[in-house]
Amino acid sequence: SYVLTQPPSVSVAPGQTARITCGGDNIGGKIVQWYQQKPGQAPVLVVYDDSDRPSGIPERFSGSKSGNTATLTISRVDAGDEADYYCQVWDNSTDILYVFGTGTKVTVL
Amino acid sequence: QVRLVESGGGVVQSGRSLRLSCVASGFMFGSYGMHWVRQAPGKGLEWVALISYDGNQYYSESVKGRFAISRDVPKKMLYLQMNSLKDDDTAVYYCAKDRNTVVRGIISDWGQGTLVTASS
Numbered sequence: 001s002y003v004l005t006q007p008p009s010v011s012v013a014p015g016q017t018a019r020i021t022c023g024g025d026n027i028g029g030k031i032v033q034w035y036q037q038k039p040g041q042a043p044v045l046v047v048y049d050d051s052d053r054p055s056g057i058p059e060r061f062s063g064s065k066s067g068n069t070a071t072l073t074i075s076r077v078d079a080g081d082e083a084d085y086y087c088q089v090w091d092n093s094t095d096i097l098y099v100f101g102t103g104t105k106v107t108v109l
Numbered sequence: 110q111v112r113l114v115e116s117g118g119g120v121v122q123s124g125r126s127l128r129l130s131c132v133a134s135g136f137m138f139g140s141y142g143m144h145w146v147r148q149a150p151g152k153g154l155e156w157v158a159l160i161s162y163d164g165n166q167y168y169s170e171s172v173k174g175r176f177a178i179s180r181d182v183p184k185k186m187l188y189l190q191m192n193s194l195k196d197d198d199t200a201v202y203y204c205a206k207d208r209n210t211v212v213r214g215i216i217s218d219w220g221q222g223t224l225v226t227a228s229s
Contacts, residue, residue, distance in 0.1 A: 001170070030214075031213065031214050031215070033214070033215055033216070035154070035216075037154075041221075042203060042219040042220065042221050042222060043154065043203075043219055044219070045208075045215070045216065045217050045218075048208065048215045048217075049215070054217065084153075086153065086154050088154075088214075088216070089214065090212075090213065090214020090215075092214075097156070097159060097167050097212075097214070098144070098146075098156035098159070098214065098216070099156070100153060100154040100155065100156060101153075102153055103153040103154070
């Protein structure tokens with residue numbers, strides 16, 4: 001089965017930049033999404049199609065991809081960005097169509 | 110705006126069955142793929158099932174043969190029939206909507222979830 005690997009945690013000071021990676025075999029050939037989940041809340045889509053933002057998501061959130069790694073970058077981090085972040089791809093080459101990453105806890109120092 | 114509200118969760122003995130429901134509003138329900146995604150306590154997200162806009166059903170390996178996703182388009186209702194429940198099925202179950210009418214792998218909207226606890 002397809003596996004997406006994320007670092008368990010990332011810590012960042014307010015005003016700095018957080019980068020969250022998502023590694024997977026041939027991820028360059030797949031569409032990547034990113035979701036933010038705050039404690040006790042449902043996930044929220046923050047980036048889709050590798051680098052597009054839904055309406056209402058600040059420009060501080062951006063996505064990119066290079067080789068076998070996708071990256072979510074959060075610029076000018078503030079306390080409200082503290083959350084779990086999950087990458088996700090659509091893999092229609094197997095029976096498991098939607099695969100989520102292992103998740104990264106972003107802590108604002 | 111899109112609104113998804115789940116119901117039907119609760120405590121159930123392992124081996125028994127439970128049916129979850131989700132009422133949708135704010136969009137053309139029959140034109141989009143709909144999902145169930147779950148999250149075990151303290152764990153990450155796990156995709157469970159999808160019913161596409163044209164009614165095709167897809168399942169994760171962990172629930173295939175035990176769970177069934179269905180919908181009632183006129184009522185704007187999504188269902189998940191869960192049979193032969195296991196302790197490992199304990200999780201918050203989210204109802205979620207695909208972003209596009211044709212499946213492209215993007216989940217754009219989520220309900221608040223309903224907790225299912227399966228215990229032996």
